[in-house]
Amino acid sequence: MLNYQEDQAEINQELKSDRQEKLNLLLFLSGKTISLFGSAIYAFVIGLYLLRTTSSAFSFALNLALYTLPVVLFNPIAGVMADKFNKKILVVGSDLINGLFLFLIYLVITNFNFNLYILYLSTFVMTTLTVFFDIALEAAKPGLVKESGLVKINSQARVIESLSQILGPLLGGLIYGFINLEGFILINAISFLISALIEYYIDYQYNQQIQMETGSNKDSDDFVYRLKEGFYYIFRSENLRALVYIFVALNFFFNFTLIVPLPYLLNTVWKIDPNNYGIIQAAFPVGMILGAILTEKIMNKISYNLLIKNITFVAAVGVTTFALPIIIFQNTPASNFVLTYYSLLMFLSGISVAWIDVPANVIIQKSVPQNILGRVLSVKMSIIKIVVPISLLISSLTIKLLEVEYVIFVGALIFFVFNIIFFNSSTGRKFIQQKADQKNL
Incomplete structure (x- = not known):
């Protein structure tokens, strides 16, 4: 009787574990989908807006450059931080701050005179926060699912990324004539906030493993050394x-x-x-x-x-x-x-x-x-x-x-x-x- 109860308890625990893994995968993919699609549409519309309103290749190129600079400047730092700090705080915090920041930009544009520099600032800040989000989420993947589920979570994430790149320009082109620039900024702000809410409920320590520190050199804990x-x-x-x-x-x-x-x-x-x-x-x-x-x-x-x-x-x-x-x-x-x-x-x-x-x-x-x-x-x-x-x-x-x-x-x-x-x-x-x-x- 005792063995039966123990076996039943193990089965129930496994079922609970499987449900949590599926929930983690669902929340991960849902949050990533909403965030990526909002950003893809926003990026396409901003680029098109700059070309149509300024007719300047330089303005368009400058905006694209501001999408890249944060990757160059902050990617190594984000990699070190993802190894050292709580990944949930980095993931949820990045999307939350992004949403609040873009909502602030929306209020500024709708209540004050519009300026192209506001768009450039929003592009730089949004991309900077996205760098920390991307690196932290990539580093968190092994903790979200079992080792056997890593191929699945990576392959499905790749599909979502590709679909956002495909459908983002298509949707942006279709609705460009119906929604003004302020509307696109507000939509992207809302997408980040919804994404942050979804990602908050992910169990980031579902498959947490003890990390063994290698070496005895105290510099191994030093930020610059790791960089x-x-x-x-x-x-x-x-x-x-x-x-x-x-x-x-x-x-x-x-x-x-x-x-x-x-x-x-x-x-x-x-x-x-x-x-x-x-x-x-x-x-x-x-x-x-x-x-x-x-x-x-x-x-x-x-x-x-x-x-x-x-x-x-x-x-x-x-x-x-x-x-x-x-x-x-x-x-x-x-x-x-x-x-x-x-x-x-x-x-x-x-x-x-x-x-x-x-x-x-x-x-x-x-x-x-x-x-x-x-x-x-x-x-x-x-x-x-x-x-x-x-x-x-x-x-x-x-x-x-x-x-x-x-x-x-x-x-x-x-x-x-x-x-x-x-x-x-x-x-x-x-x-x-x-x-x-x-x-x-």
């Missing part, structure tokens, strides 16, 4: 160092040749319909989803290091196709042609980016020890993203001097020359010779 560890690890590894060089060049190239010139061409020069612009923007994450699905098959046929070399050379030449309609057509092309042609190019670009990003993350996760992985990932991201605001601002200034098609050609030429120099250098040759572990990707 430096990520940098040291990357630059001591030849393979990681080469990856960083390539990704820095890719980010500069992609932002210089596409992120500013293409929206400027479509919205300021050709003035296409916002709905069509939203569809073109959404084609990129659709390509990323397909690229991620095909990654495993591609990696079974070619090593990652060789794949990245081939993609970089193809991208340097292929990006020139974005400029061909400007040369071929004397006037604005037909709207259906613009929609089909540029959606296809953005779709193919998304596939290429997925084939570079997804395997790189898996390789890093396998090769870097877990106790330093968060800091390595955050430092890598900061180093790579540091060129983004620089490339955006240079691109916007270059557009003032050159026609859009020449900006694209210049970017393609610079990247092609970089590829030739890098892959013929000793670092590049060693990188190509190293075989990535493909079978376990």
Whole structure:
């Protein structure tokens, strides 16, 4: 009888544990969905608003740069804080403060004179808080579900991220003409507050494990020491160092040749319909989803290091196709042609980016020890993203001097020359010779 009661108690405990895990997953995905969709719509609308009202590539690029600067400045700090402090406070607090801040911006805009600098400030503060939110939530995942549920929570989170990138521009383009800017800011503020409320009820210690401290050096508890560890690890590894060089060049190239010139061409020069612009923007994450699905098959046929070399050379030449309609057509092309042609190019670009990003993350996760992985990932991201605001601002200034098609050609030429120099250098040759572990990707 006693054994039966003990067995029944264990079964009840397991059922309760399973219910909590499912609840954690539901709350996690719900909060992330609301927060991401609100931010995706807001980001699209702000960019479109700046292009339509100012007709300035510089204003558009400056706003994009302000989305990137916090990642560069605060990502390593957020990584250390996520390891040291209560993740629930960081996650819930970031969304709560974001919601209250945007509500304050809404009140300022509706009651006082509007100023573009208010938009720039809101972009910077919102993105800064999002950096701490993202890193803390990523670090919290192992505590939300059992180890067997990590694949599920990561894969479903990726789907939500991709869907927000697809549907955000689409929804933003559809309702752009019906809701004013103040309305979009209020919607985003409410989405952050609802997300914070949902995330408050997550059990962040559901699968809490005792973390063993390694080493006896008291500096291991020092904030600066922990911050430096990520940098040291990357630059001591030849393979990681080469990856960083390539990704820095890719980010500069992609932002210089596409992120500013293409929206400027479509919205300021050709003035296409916002709905069509939203569809073109959404084609990129659709390509990323397909690229991620095909990654495993591609990696079974070619090593990652060789794949990245081939993609970089193809991208340097292929990006020139974005400029061909400007040369071929004397006037604005037909709207259906613009929609089909540029959606296809953005779709193919998304596939290429997925084939570079997804395997790189898996390789890093396998090769870097877990106790330093968060800091390595955050430092890598900061180093790579540091060129983004620089490339955006240079691109916007270059557009003032050159026609859009020449900006694209210049970017393609610079990247092609970089590829030739890098892959013929000793670092590049060693990188190509190293075989990535493909079978376990």
